Amino acid sequence: MKKYLFLPVFLFALVANAQIDSTLLKRVPVDTSYTKAMNMDAVYNRPFLQLGNLPASIGGYVEADYQYMGQDGITEGHSFRIPRFTLFVASSIHRKIKFLSEIELEEGGKQISIEFAALDLTFHPLFNLRGGVVMNPIGAFNQNHDGPKWEFVDRPIAMTEMLPATWSNVGFGLYGKYYSKAWAFGYEAYLTNGFDDSIISNNQNKTFLPAAKENALRFEKSSNGQPLFTGKIAVRNNKVGELGLSYMGGIYNRFETDGLVLDAKRRLDVLAVDFNTTISATKTYLVGEWAWVMVDVPETYSQQFGEQQKGGFVDIVQPILRGKLAGFDKAVFSLAFRLEYVDWNVGNFEETGGNISDDLWAVVPAISFRPVSQTVIRLNYRYMQQQDILGNPPSKIGGIQIGLSSYF
């Protein structure tokens, strides 16, 4: 159904663009308070195009890449992908009421999902009501995931597979911000539908929160009648950077149906800390995130499914050339480096007392070229090692990824 709805809208957009004078399209300025913008502003802090005096503005981004990867000496060869094509539509219904939606087509339309479709009502800068399909503010990446913002082809594994990437749900909540000179404080708190049993019953053979994304019914009703709470507080200093602390938790399993008790209530709790800063002397940009996942797994189930997970990443981006490059006036050429780690199963075997492994780490040196701030061409080399649950010799994965990503 989503496909049928999306297609006419998309075709209309294309046709409209073909028939109108492009001078009528005006670029909506990006949030002018960018220096004060926080991670929580990411959904609105995007370039939009407005057609004439229409109250709606549109935007989106696309990612395409080439990769040549291999594992333990075996490669699948050369591969081209279009992992994401995303459209957003925003409109101001009133100066204090706005709406934004984000629809993403993954892997050329294999999966189409509404990532965000929420109405915001501002009563006070510290008191805004948001309702609809909201992006749960766990960590920073989930809300600030747009491809063109990153110097790396792949998203960080911990923030996409340990924490589910673009994890959004139907719900309501509040958010607000407070500014004082160089300081900004923000908060968000939402109650939404949440996870389900699939996080410990899936074909990944591990506790896998993204498995719940497969359940499209979560946009229709809760899997267990229990709301998922997600909250975040963040503080930013324009000279120091931003630090965020977030929590997401609730009952994840279907413990009761038709009044009959099927299982005990089992909780999922996630804690995340994120930061980002720019070292003014060198213009070095640092961003990172770390998260802990705690899941109540039945004792009589398999230790294959971890009760705890942890992982995160840190990116260092160092611009080395700025200015007129290759015919672009404000181009930036950067070197970047990512370090990431995930432990899917923190704990020890009951049988031996030995460590449960099931972990991975990766290093990703990168080169990026931004002809304009909204477009990035990036070259990554990824090297990763991952161990199975028993801690056997790791599988080694490596290869080249070249991609481009741009807002439009």
Place this chain on the structure above:
Amino acid sequence: MKKLILILLGCLAFACENIIPEPPAEDEILDGPMQGLNSSEQARFLAGDFAFNEEVFSSGTGLGPTFVATSCGSCHAGDGKGHPFTTLTRFGQTAPNTPPNLHIGGPQLQNRAIPGYTPEILPEGTPFMKLTPPAVTGLGLLSALTDDQILTNADPYDLDGDGISGVPNYVNPPSYFVPQWFHQDANGRYIGRFGKKAATIDLLQQTVSAYNQDMGITSTFEPVDPFSGLEVDPEVSDQTIRDVVFYLRTLKAPIQRSQNDQQIIQGKTLFSQIQCGDCHTPEWTTLSSDIVALSNKTFFPYTDLLLHDMGPGLDDGVTEGSAETFEWRTPPLWGLGLSPNSQGGSYFLMHDGRASSIEEAILLHGGEAGTSRTKFESLSAEDKTALIRFLKSL
């Protein structure tokens, strides 16, 4: 800028040759197909490989409700020996040729359960045996041997007086068993050659039983759910089962390492001198097989596929088929040195993983193997090292 781009492109061109991590040496890994498969056999091997190593069962796809493991690969990481995490517990049959007492939950304990269910509990006071999952490499070659070949080494009454008997385990076949030309009917029973007690006749039985007893997955071959005891719809297709059987048949045999090392050659000689090889028969040659790659192949599994009295120390009071409780099938030694690569860096040897080193495993040998153990104990430290190094090279 141009220079920089040229330098980067130069680096990229150089890197393309070296960006893929090196493969491990072929003799350092157990997985991979045997040589000589044609393209259609390779495709079938891959289908079986996927089912064995990638397919994970969940409650939505039939797992359990009681089970031991969620996939084949969970027990046989890298196709190697298993870890105590997935050790099996068998119980129910306490004497040869007696029924497995299905009414008390035998023959295998399903010690885990999906959420909302209670796992099986071992009946109080019931003898049991723990079984570490074996390596699955080279099984096709063992399955291609004829019953006649296996019986050549049998000496039930120790007529040669060497203190070693060696008897086959005659087991009742499952209903779906189809005898091949190399099987011999012994009053409706057949020689078992797989499993710690050699209670499994062929790889189809092994596969069907593992799906059913280890994962709670029913099939048309074994439609009875071990939890409910009732026939239910098949949860894995016949094709998948057949593909897994093919995969097991065509996995390569472990490759010995450092064969020309003088100490390892010395160890091999000692292995023979102290009569380890009387049960751990080094060399076999297959006759014809429906898979060309398995036909007329000489291989070195170091097993005679027969049962031997291993003494009271290894008698768990439980058995399968016609085996006595103190009898165990001679386990193949090929791949022994690679065990830590699938057991999390440690050794968990003997049938239940009780030995944490090869030397400890040798010293746990009793019964018919007692003479060899005594001879091992009397070896010099240097000779012991040579023997252990030889075993680790397998």
